[in-house]
Every structure is written in C-alpha cells, then in structure tokens.
Amino acid sequence: MYTLDNVSKTYKQKQRTVTALRDVTLTIPSGQLVAIQGPTGGGKSTLLQMLGALDRPSSGTISLGDAELSHLPDGKLGRIRATEIGFVFQGFNLIPTLTAQENVETALEPLGIPAAERRQRATAALESVGLGDRAGHVPTELSGGQQQRVAIARALVKEPDVLLADEPTGNLDEQTRDEIMDLLEGLWRDRGLTLVIVTHDSAVAKRAERRLHITGGVVTERG
Amino acid sequence: MFFTYLRRELAGRRRQTAIIAIGMALAIALVMIVNAVSTGVRDAQASVLESVYGVGTDLTVSQDATPPAEGERPDGGRFEFGADDGRTADGSTQLAQSRLTAGMGQSTFDASALDTVQDIDGVAAASATLSLTNVTFSGEMPDFSAAQGTDGAPTAEGGTTGAPPAGGADGAGGSAFDVDSFTVLGLDPAAESVGPLSAVELADGRGLELGDAGQHVAVLDADYATSADLAVGDTIDIAGTSFEIVGTVTSTASDGQSAANVFIPLDVAQSLSGLDGQVTDIYVQAASSDVIPSVQADLEAALPDQTVNTQSDLASTVSGSLGTASTLISNLGLWLSVAVLAAAFLIAILFTIQGVTRRTREFGTLKAIGWSNRRVVGQVAGESLVQGLIGGAAGLVVGLVGIAVVNAIAPTLGSTTATTPQAAGPAGFAGGGFAGGPGAAQAATATEVTLNAPITVEVVAIAIGLAILGGLIAGAIGGWRAARLRPAEALRSVA
Ligand SMILES: Nc1ncnc2c1ncn2[C@@H]1O[C@H](COP(=O)(O)OP(=O)(O)OP(=O)(O)O)[C@@H](O)[C@H]1O
Ligand SMILES: [Mg+2]
Numbered sequence: 001m002y003t004l005d006n007v008s009k010t011y012k013q014k015q016r017t018v019t020a021l022r023d024v025t026l027t028i029p030s031g032q033l034v035a036i037q038g039p040t041g042g043g044k045s046t047l048l049q050m051l052g053a054l055d056r057p058s059s060g061t062i063s064l065g066d067a068e069l070s071h072l073p074d075g076k077l078g079r080i081r082a083t084e085i086g087f088v089f090q091g092f093n094l095i096p097t098l099t100a101q102e103n104v105e106t107a108l109e110p111l112g113i114p115a116a117e118r119r120q121r122a123t124a125a126l127e128s129v130g131l132g133d134r135a136g137h138v139p140t141e142l143s144g145g146q147q148q149r150v151a152i153a154r155a156l157v158k159e160p161d162v163l164l165a166d167e168p169t170g171n172l173d174e175q176t177r178d179e180i181m182d183l184l185e186g187l188w189r190d191r192g193l194t195l196v197i198v199t200h201d202s203a204v205a206k207r208a209e210r211r212l213h214i215t216g217g218v219v220t221e222r223g
Numbered sequence: 224m225f226f227t228y229l230r231r232e233l234a235g236r237r238r239q240t241a242i243i244a245i246g247m248a249l250a251i252a253l254v255m256i257v258n259a260v261s262t263g264v265r266d267a268q269a270s271v272l273e274s275v276y277g278v279g280t281d282l283t284v285s286q287d288a289t290p291p292a293e294g295e296r297p298d299g300g301r302f303e304f305g306a307d308d309g310r311t312a313d314g315s316t317q318l319a320q321s322r323l324t325a326g327m328g329q330s331t332f333d334a335s336a337l338d339t340v341q342d343i344d345g346v347a348a349a350s351a352t353l354s355l356t357n358v359t360f361s362g363e364m365p366d367f368s369a370a371q372g373t374d375g376a377p378t379a380e381g382g383t384t385g386a387p388p389a390g391g392a393d394g395a396g397g398s399a400f401d402v403d404s405f406t407v408l409g410l411d412p413a414a415e416s417v418g419p420l421s422a423v424e425l426a427d428g429r430g431l432e433l434g435d436a437g438q439h440v441a442v443l444d445a446d447y448a449t450s451a452d453l454a455v456g457d458t459i460d461i462a463g464t465s466f467e468i469v470g471t472v473t474s475t476a477s478d479g480q481s482a483a484n485v486f487i488p489l490d491v492a493q494s495l496s497g498l499d500g501q502v503t504d505i506y507v508q509a510a511s512s513d514v515i516p517s518v519q520a521d522l523e524a525a526l527p528d529q530t531v532n533t534q535s536d537l538a539s540t541v542s543g544s545l546g547t548a549s550t551l552i553s554n555l556g557l558w559l560s561v562a563v564l565a566a567a568f569l570i571a572i573l574f575t576i577q578g579v580t581r582r583t584r585e586f587g588t589l590k591a592i593g594w595s596n597r598r599v600v601g602q603v604a605g606e607s608l609v610q611g612l613i614g615g616a617a618g619l620v621v622g623l624v625g626i627a628v629v630n631a632i633a634p635t636l637g638s639t640t641a642t643t644p645q646a647a648g649p650a651g652f653a654g655g656g657f658a659g660g661p662g663a664a665q666a667a668t669a670t671e672v673t674l675n676a677p678i679t680v681e682v683v684a685i686a687i688g689l690a691i692l693g694g695l696i697a698g699a700i701g702g703w704r705a706a707r708l709r710p711a712e713a714l715r716s717v718a
Contacts, residue, residue, distance in 0.1 A: 045714050054591055054711040075595070081710070082593020093588040093713055095228075097235030102227055109224045110547075110593040138235075154592070166714055 007060035020046035022217035035208035038173040043217040082110040084211040088157030090167035092147040094139040101135035125157035145176035248568035248612025255622030257556035267672040284505040286330040321359040323462035323496040331501035345514035348417040352503040353409035364398030398713035408483035409492025418506040419482030428455035428470030441466040447484035483497035587712030600702035607698030614691020
C-alpha cells in the first residue's frame with residue numbers, strides 16, 4: 001500500500017522552477033489497478049518516479065508499506081526497487097545486446113540468485129508471457145509486442161508487490177495494445193499485484209478500477 | 224551475468240571495440256618496439272664498452288694526455304740507429320728495433336693511486352693496468368755510402384725526415400721499412416675479477432696467473448694471434464725481449480674485440496717500457512650500483528689530477544651511428560611512443576564516454592530495476608579493461624612481430640669509442656716518418672655492432688601493463704559517467 005502525504009516535486013532549471021507535482025495526497029491500497037491519465041507535461045511520469053522509488057519528492061512523504069521512500073538513502077531505494085517494484089516502460093528499455101532470456105535475468109542479478117535458479121525462473125517468466133520459444137532472440141529480432149512481453153517478464157520475474165507501467169502500450173498498434181493489456185490484467189488478477197498504469201489511451205484506462213487525472217502537478221480522482 | 228553481459232557488449236559493439244583495441248594495439252606495439260630497440264642499442268653500447276673496460280667495471284680512473292707545450296718537442300719515441308747498425312755484407316743495412324711506449328692518447332700516473340682507490344669506501348675491487356703500444360720498426364736500406372760517396376748515417380727520426388714511401392727493397396736505391404705495431408696491456412695477474420680480462424674467455428693455453436709476476440709470459444688476443452701467425456708455445460718479441468705465449472683469449476663481448484692484442488704482467492710491462500711504478504688506468508668495481516655516485520665523488524676528491532669516468536660517462540663516448548641510434552631512440556622514439564600512447568588512451572576514453580552516453584537509458588533501466596551503482600560502474604570498467612586487454616594482446620603480437628622484423632633486418636651500427644685503450648690491428652706500412660707524440664692523436668676505434676632488439680620480460684610486462692592501464696583509465700572515466708546517471712533516466716521518453 002502506498003501512502004502519499006503532501007508530495008511535491010520541483011525541478012530547478014537555470015532561473016525558473018518547474019513544479020511537476022503539487023501537494024499530492026493519496027493512498028493506493030495493495031492489489032489495486034490504477035490508471036493515471038493527463039495531458040503531456042502534466043506530471044504523470046514524475047508521479048510514477050515517486051511511486052517507483054526512482055527519485056525523492058522535494059517535500060512531503062511517501063511510503064510503500066513500512067518503507068519511507070522519501071527519506072531512504074539511494075542504496076536502500078535501489079534495494080526496494082530490486083525486490084518489490086517492477087517497471088514496464090513505453091520504450092521497452094531492453095538491453096539491445098542481450099537475448100530475451102538474459103534480459104529477464106538482469107532483474108534477478110541484484111538479488112544474488114544462483115545462476116541455475118536464475119535461468120530457470122527467467123525461462124518460466126518468459127513462458128508465462130507466451131515467449132518460451134523466443135528466449136534466445138535479441139530485441140531487434142522481436143516485434144514491439146514481443147519486446148514488451150519480454151519487458152513484462154523482466155518486471156515480474158522477481159515477483160514484486162508492485163508493477164508500475166509508463167505508457168506500456170504507447171508504442172504498439174491497437175491489437176497488440178489489447179493483447180498486452182489482457183496480459184497485464186491477467187497477471188494483476190492472478191498475482192494480486194498493485195498495478196499502476198500511466199496512459200493516454202482511454203481504452204486502457206477504462207479497464208482500471210480507479211482512474212486518476214493529473215494536470216499541472218495536481219491529482220484528481222475520476223470515477 | 225557479468226561475463227555474459229560483457230561478452231555480448233563487446234561482440235554486439237564490434238566497431239567500438241575494434242577501434243579502441245586497434246588504437247591500443249598500435250600504441251603498445253610501438254612502445255614495445257621502441258623499448259626493445261633502445262635496450263638493443265644500450266646492449267650494443269655496453270658490449271662496446273665491455274670489450275674495452277671489462278665486465279663489472281663501474282668506474283675507471285685515467286689521466287688525460289696533456290698536449291705538448293709550445294715549442295716542446297713531442298717525445299713520441301724515436302728509433303735511433305747507430306751508423307753501423309745492421310750493416311750487411313752487400314752494403315745495405317738491415318735494421319730492426321722494437322719499442323714499448325705508452326699508448327697513444329694515454330698519460331701515465333703513479334701506481335700508488337691504486338692504494339688510494341682501494342681505501343675508498345664502497346670500492347669492492349680495483350686493479351691497475353698499463354696500456355702500451357709496441358712498435359717494431361724494421362727495414363732495409365741500400366748502401367748510401369756507395370751510392371753517394373759519403374758516409375751518411377741515415378736516421379729515421381720522428382716526424383722530421385721521412386724515408387721515401389715507395390720503393391722497397393729493389394736494390395736500386397730504394398728503402399723499405401715495416402712498422403708493425405700492436406697494443407700491449409700490462410695487468411696484475413692476481414686481479415682478474417675486475418679489468419679488461421674479465422670480458423674474455425680462454426681460447427687456448429692458460430691465462431695469466433699469480434706466479435706470472437715478473438715472468439716474460441704473454442697472453443694474446445686470439446684474433447691477433449691468428450693474424451700474426453702466432454700460437455701458444457711460440458714466442459713474441461716485445462721491446463726486444465722475447466715472451467713466451469702461454470695462452471690466447473677471445474672477447475666475450477658481442478663485438479668480439481679484446482682490450483688489447485697482448486696481455487703481459489704489469490711489473491714486466493712497467494720495467495720494459497721504463498715506466499716503473501706507472502699505470503694508465505685503474506678499473507674500479509663498486510660494492511653496489513647505488514654507491515657509484517659517492518665512490519665517484521670520493522675518487523675525484525682523492526685523485527684530483529686524474530679523470531674518473533662512470534659507465535654512463537663512458538657510454539657517451541660511444542659515437543658513430545650507434546651513438547646516433549641511441550640519441551634517436553631516446554628522443555624521437557620516446558616522444559613518438561608517448562604521443563601515440565596518449566592518442567590511443569584518448570581514443571579509448573572518448574569512445575568509452577560516448578558509449579556510456581549512448582547507453583544512458585540502458586544504464587538508467589538497470590539502475591531502475593535495482594542494479595547498484597557499483598555493479599553498473601563495474602560493468603563499464605570491465606568492458607573497457609577487456610577492450611584494453613584485447614588491444615594489449617593484439618599489440619603484443621604486432622610488437623613481437625615488429626621486434627622480430629628488426630632482428631631479421633639486424634642493422635649494423637658503427638661505433639667509435641674515443642680515448643680508449645683499444646686493440647689496434649697490426650699495421651704494416653712502408654716507410655713514412657711518424658711522430659706518435661702523446662696527444663697528437665686520440666686513439667679512436669671503430670667497431671661494428673649488429674643491433675639485436677631483445678624480447679625481454681620487461682617488454683612483455685610493458686605491453687600488458689599499458690593495456691591494463693589504458694583499460695582502467697578509460698573504464699574509470701566511463702564508470703564515473705555511468706555512476707552519475709540517475710535511475711529516472713529510464714523513464715525518459717523514447718525521442
Ligand atoms: N528532470 C527534469 N528536469 C526538469 N524538468 C522536468 C524533469 N522531468 C520532468 N520535468 C518537467 O516536469 C513536468 C512534468 O513532467 P512529466 O514527465 O512528469 O510529464 P508527463 O505527464 O509524464 O508528460 P508526457 O505525457 O509527455 O510523458 C514537465 O513540465 C517537465 O518538463
Ligand atoms: Mg511521461
């Protein structure tokens with residue numbers, strides 16, 4: 001469960017200060033599927049960075065379970081990312097020189113899992129996203145949808161509590177978008193994940209239990 | 224994971240890997256070749272010096288020849304023949320005389336200097352030698368009294384009257400003179416550990432021994448013995464005295480030259496040359512190489528009239544193409560290697576930085592999924608190190624091939640060692656007056672040395688060391704860049 005209390009984030013650029021998040025107070029219960037919508041530059045990615053322990057807020061507090069993300073040192077945040085949080089990105093962000101299998105294994109690297117178990121879990125994760133037969137392919141040999149499936153397998157192989165996705169279907173055609181959403185929704189349902197999806201796409205947002213809208217750094221609830 | 228990732232990166236980014244590795248390889252090969260050649264040149268210099276000064280000589284003490292003062296007649300030794308010397312029945316004159324004088328360009332000094340040297344702290348061994356030249360003058364002259372009706376006593380006198388150079392014993396008034404000279408080195412038979420005889424090995428017979436002091440025995444340079452048609456058991460005439468040849472020696476120096484043609488006991492050399500208690504050189508071995516400077520200073524203080532030279536001073540006396548090669552290698556070669564090496568390192572650093580910049584999102588993603596900073600930096604540094612090592616391995620191969628090519632060409636370098644007692648070949652020339660005044664000519668010896676660039680552990684260590692150094696520098700700078708990347712970079716729009 002996420003608890004955000006008066007979270008603000010400002011970026012200082014030369015003379016002017018950009019307020020990307022303005023006094024955001026909200027809770028996200030464990031196991032909820034939340035969609036975040038809003039215009040470009042509204043602060044969606046910034047909010048996701050806060051939830052993902054990638055950055056600390058300028059003011060306010062944010063906690064994930066017992067962990068105070070706003071005040072932990074970098075090393076501890078990295079540890080939380082490694083164990084509890086999975087990411088899926090719009091650009092897939094696979095390592096171009098590594099195979100699908102190896103890309104999935106990178107998520108287990110910081111956990112110090114022995115090579116044999118790592119390999120076996122990565123294979124299982126690829127099978128769960130329907131890519132068991134593509135383990136040896138490098139990203140350029142895979143379609144966009146397949147690459148995003150590899151990215152989802154990488155995010156889930158460590159069995160996190162939270163899955164954060166920034167425009168996961170933004171680079172995909174409609175049919176593939178629906179396939180990926182079906183996959184994410186299925187995994188969310190099966191594993192009891194907290195799933196937060198940033199999206200421009202209303203079709204994607206409609207599937208969520210809860211929809212948040214963010215404009216100018218201000219978050220509002222939507223139906 | 225580390226090695227899988229490393230392998231995939233290097234294989235997946237071949238162009239970058241190749242450019243960095245080729246740059247490093249060329250630089251490392253160049254450094255290796257320059258290093259090997261300069262070692263070769265140094266070896267060649269050392270062997271030229273070794274043949275002259277012997278093995279293990281750290282310092283030498285000698286006295287510069289003082290040029291004769293104005294108006295003073297150079298006492299170069301002269302041959303004086305009495306009016307009736309060597310007159311034969313047919314009226315022509317057969318003359319032969321042999322003189323032993325101090326070597327050209329050499330001044331003698333009192334042998335007590337040896338005691339002074341031995342008393343100095345840090346001197347492990349010292350021995351004194353007397354470098355001499357034996358000149359045998361022999362010739363035949365017609366009966367001038369018959370031809371000219373006067374009773375002229377012909378004299379062959381230093382530098383003033385020269386006999387006609389041509390002619391020969393043609394019985395028509397011509398004269399023929401042979402001047403045969405060889406170098407003689409008087410040395411202490413007891414002190415073989417330091418001095419010119421330390422760089423020789425016995426070819427035949429025996430060397431000079433303790434009991435040889437005062438004996439008329441000689442050891443010959445094997446090459447000289449061959450050219451003079453002499454062997455162990457024969458006798459050789461030195462200053463009119465007959466010496467028994469007890470042994471022959473060959474130089475162990477690579478140019479194969481010994482310090483002199485003939486080696487005899489010091490005391491005998493002194494008495495025959497009339498230079499009792501006099502020596503020309505003292506060879507000094509220091510207790511260790513780091514005391515050489517202090518020993519040199521002490522020697523200079525104790526022997527103000529003499530010149531003290533260290534091996535490095537002596538190295539600078541080696542001139543000729545060997546000297547040129549030495550200068551070229553130590554200047555141009557050094558700077559060229561430094562420049563190429565700097566360029567290669569710079570290329571490696573720039574490409575690594577560029578690579579890290581290009582992979583901003585990749586490293587951001589890895590950090591976002593929980594990779595520690597240290598792990599990411601280690602990956603970048605590991606890649607650079609391996610690129611450096613690939614370059615190092617390639618450079619090692621290219622360098623070894625380059626050194627092999629140098630050795631296959633085996634360039635010969637001429638060297639001239641100035642002011643050294645050196646073996647002069649038997650000189651035979653007809654007639655001609657000569658005045659070998661001390662200081663009139665500096666003895667200079669030309670030697671041909673084949674350059675051999677050795678492949679040493681040092682050369683290989685340099686290649687590996689530079690490869691690691693280059694890899695580490697590039698890796699450290701690339702890693703530093705990677706460390707500064709924020710994990711939030713992973714969310715940067717794809718743009
Ligand atoms: N690192 C940064 N430095 C400076 N300003 C930033 C930085 N990251 C975001 N911003 C600014 O903060 C605001 C919110 O950005 P954010 O990326 O959260 O928007 P977004 O809603 O994700 O937009 P999009 O739909 O285009 O992805 C923008 O005005 C952006 O310019
Ligand atoms: Mg965004």
